[in-house]
Amino acid sequence: MTMHRCRALGESETHNNMEGSARKSVIVRLMATIAVVMMMVGSAAGDRRKIGASGWIPNYNYTDWLITSQARFYVDDWLYFVYDERYYNVLEVNKTNYESCNDQGFIKNITRGGRDVFQVKEAKTYYFLSSGGYCWNGMKVAINVEEETAAPAPAPSKNGSPSSTGRQIILPLAVFAVLVWSFLL
Template sequence: MENFRKIVLWLIAVMMGTFLVECRDSVLHRVGGGRYSWAPHINFAEWSSHEQFYVGDWLYFGFDKHIYDVLEVNKTSYENCIDKNFIKNITQGGRDVFNLSNAKPYYFLSGRGHCSKGMKVAVYVRDYAAPPLGVAPFLVYNGFASTTNSRLIQLVMLATALAWAFL
């Protein structure tokens, strides 16, 4: 019985460690702020300056694929609106998503002369750092609640394990 209680206490410690770790759900950022906003004459620099991008987030580009495209480019191509030798063409159907998988700057533009009309955006992606302990566990990031449901489940499991171990 003593070994059983040790195992239960070990499981409780593991669960508590998991409970204390802050998580963050991925966020879908609608580039430009709207459903079909990958278009000329939108201030993408202004839009991106009000967003926080973290590894694992997604960008959504909504546009007419017959007129525009979305190319991932390097910094020089971004600055000079060069649509040749791009890194990746992410254009699929005009409602395209792109995963921000690394902490680094990403640069996108639309070719066919649209970059010079302002159709380019730079996003600066960071690794997520949990807030210090002592901050409320149910925080909101970019308007999305953190994983409150999984935390509630963990708390219920912890309480059940404690009650079961000491009865």
């Protein structure tokens, strides 16, 4: 009877180990699914927009750049400043300090190493400049950020092929379906 009892306990441990492995497998699949979905959602959360055609440099007219590039900035976009961090920096300032090139009492120093990003979180005008006198050499920019309006619906396709919008929706849904299917197996 003792031998039978030990055997039953051993089988129970094996069964528990199998259940634990199955649980771990389910958790790993679930985490992978969540990660892919988050990447798909995150990629639609705003564009990265480089400031200036040649980066954040002196003797450059950023107002002209904004006009000629017809750049438009929307809430959740990322402003991307590229510059030589040995000489320049990027400070967010208020309108008065922007107009007078005053770097004292700045709102935020976004300088991190010459390849810096700043996410615009609300519709308003953001003011940036570089200190050390470089503002007087043109290193300042005022970025007007707008709420993104919903795009009008695309016209129906005449030849029956799916629109590009349809393809943009179908691919993520297909990936999601495959992940869910693998999760259920």
